[in-house]
Amino acid sequence: MPRSLWTGSLSFGLVNVPVALFSGVRDRDLHFRQLHAKDHTPVETHRFCSEEDEEVPYDEIANGYETDDDELVILTDAELAAAAPHRSRTIDIEAFVDLEEVDPIGFDHPYVVVPSGEAEGIQRAYRLLVEVMDRTERAALGRVVMRTKEYLALIRAREGRLVLTTLLWHDEVRPTDPVPTPTKKDRPAKKEVDAAIDLIESFSCDWDPTRYKDEFQKRLRKIVERKAKGETIEVPDEKDEQPSPVPDLMAALERSLEEAKSR
Amino acid sequence: MAPRSLWNGSIVFGLVTVPVKVYTATESKTVRFREVHAKDGGKIEHRRICPKEGKEVDSKEIVRGYQVSARKWVELTDEEIAAAAGPQTRLIDVDHFVPASEIDPVYYEKAYYLGAQDKGRDAYALLHAALEKADRAGVGRWVFHNRERTVIVRPLGDVLALHTMRFADEVVDPSDFDLGTVRRKPTGQEIKMASSLVEGLHTRFDPSDYEDTYREDVLKLIEAKAAGKNIELPEPEETEPADDLLAQLEASLSG
Numbered sequence: 107m108p109r110s111l112w113t114g115s116l117s118f119g120l121v122n123v124p125v126a127l128f129s130g131v132r133d134r135d136l137h138f139r140q141l142h143a144k145d146h147t148p149v150e151t152h153r154f155c156s157e158e159d160e161e162v163p164y165d166e167i168a169n170g171y172e173t174d175d176d177e178l179v180i181l182t183d184a185e186l187a188a189a190a191p192h193r194s195r196t197i198d199i200e201a202f203v204d205l206e207e208v209d210p211i212g213f214d215h216p217y218v219v220v221p222s223g224e225a226e227g228i229q230r231a232y233r234l235l236v237e238v239m240d241r242t243e244r245a246a247l248g249r250v251v252m253r254t255k256e257y258l259a260l261i262r263a264r265e266g267r268l269v270l271t272t273l274l275w276h277d278e279v280r281p282t283d284p285v286p287t288p289t290k291k292d293r294p295a296k297k298e299v300d301a302a303i304d305l306i307e308s309f310s311c312d313w314d315p316t317r318y319k320d321e322f323q324k325r326l327r328k329i330v331e332r333k334a335k336g337e338t339i340e341v342p343d344e345k346d347e348q349p350s351p352v353p354d355l356m357a358a359l360e361r362s363l364e365e366a367k368s369r
Numbered sequence: 370m371a372p373r374s375l376w377n378g379s380i381v382f383g384l385v386t387v388p389v390k391v392y393t394a395t396e397s398k399t400v401r402f403r404e405v406h407a408k409d410g411g412k413i414e415h416r417r418i419c420p421k422e423g424k425e426v427d428s429k430e431i432v433r434g435y436q437v438s439a440r441k442w443v444e445l446t447d448e449e450i451a452a453a454a455g456p457q458t459r460l461i462d463v464d465h466f467v468p469a470s471e472i473d474p475v476y477y478e479k480a481y482y483l484g485a486q487d488k489g490r491d492a493y494a495l496l497h498a499a500l501e502k503a504d505r506a507g508v509g510r511w512v513f514h515n516r517e518r519t520v521i522v523r524p525l526g527d528v529l530a531l532h533t534m535r536f537a538d539e540v541v542d543p544s545d546f547d548l549g550t551v552r553r554k555p556t557g558q559e560i561k562m563a564s565s566l567v568e569g570l571h572t573r574f575d576p577s578d579y580e581d582t583y584r585e586d587v588l589k590l591i592e593a594k595a596a597g598k599n600i601e602l603p604e605p606e607e608t609e610p611a612d613d614l615l616a617q618l619e620a621s622l623s624g
Binding site for chain 1: 372379381382383384385386387388390392393394395396397398399400401402403404405406407408409410411412413414415416417418419420421422426430431432433434435436437441442443444445448449450451452453454455456460464465466467468469470471472473474475476477480482483484485486488489490491492493494495496497498499500502503505507508510516517518519525526527528530532534535536537538539540541542543544546548549550551552553554555559560563564566567568570571572573574576577579580581582583584586587589590591594595600601602603613614617618620621622
């Protein structure tokens, strides 16, 4: 059973449900350790105070903030928790929205929301929330404070459970205006757009996430196996080729469509 | 000021190439702290210690290893790890298209913007217009920072957005979490009341309606501490657990 990352309560009107948040993502990556080169002893990271040159136990570490006039303000974790005591423990549902109105640009991290406590009242209140969100097809919005950051949280029903996705704040999504975009002069002709749509449609399918495999991790595992057997790993050269843009878009689209049809 | 691009390359769909530059789309605005020693404010340094010798190890004497058995480690260089990314290519091959509305939010990992390069801007404009009209997102693979990822490309306003996507086996199935048993399921009346509570709170989503007020709270706390004020530690809050659901729903609706 994984560890919960946050515990508190989910509050909907006057209904409070004690819940725990678990990560909605599991780490499948191959992990490496730092080793001392000469004898392969795994190296440990220790925290030292630069003032005294002494090792510092974890409970003596605090949060330092440097002000604009170079003054260091020190806050302990307990003091930091005083910034928003209520929101550190409660997710108040503020509103309900339609999921398709929330642009994916702000999606951050997924979590699974699990009721904490076997009591009938807790389990029933949780089920009621799942049932109602499922039926109305609405997603709830609330705020959650985890460690030293507050997130906007989108909560919805999925597979009989509540899942939460943290969202970035609107000022954490950069404006698009500095990004170079085509000018009016570059606007495509209607027949080009139609041909491109034909091409898109001939290669369209449903979203099926199981179709994509992490080839990087697979290759990395193979490399580790081969290295363990003493084989040498050849490092591929960087191919820095930049294909030149096609001179005639329409001709390229037509040829692409022919190729798509002859598949 | 024009932002700096992270990567330059081309999107390929069919025989059409679209030269693009990749930009970061997001940035954290969290109040940042650094680790300090509580008693003297001394900066905390992370030092690498060899437990066998009890001594600090210079970074030149450190290698990266993967444990294959209790005593055996396999050493790998950065270049060998990079070899797993496959051929280092400057192409994002978009070979199929999906309706973006079918993609569950859990799959989105990190967001970028695609900018047009000076050459081939007409191809960028064409891809943007066609994706928008067809209401599709392109799916491809992208080698970035020595790693191959699945990405989608979709129109967002005047630009194309690029999202790295999580793999299916990285995503936790919510039904892996068992729920407790209930003697009685929520009643029709409870569902009806809770639904009207949901509808009463229903609104159009506009991200600019929501501000991170916590940042301000933390900065105020820092100011208070800097002024030498005592920070009162919060008392644990008593929340009333959900006992009488119906009464609580009724009270919520009338309140």
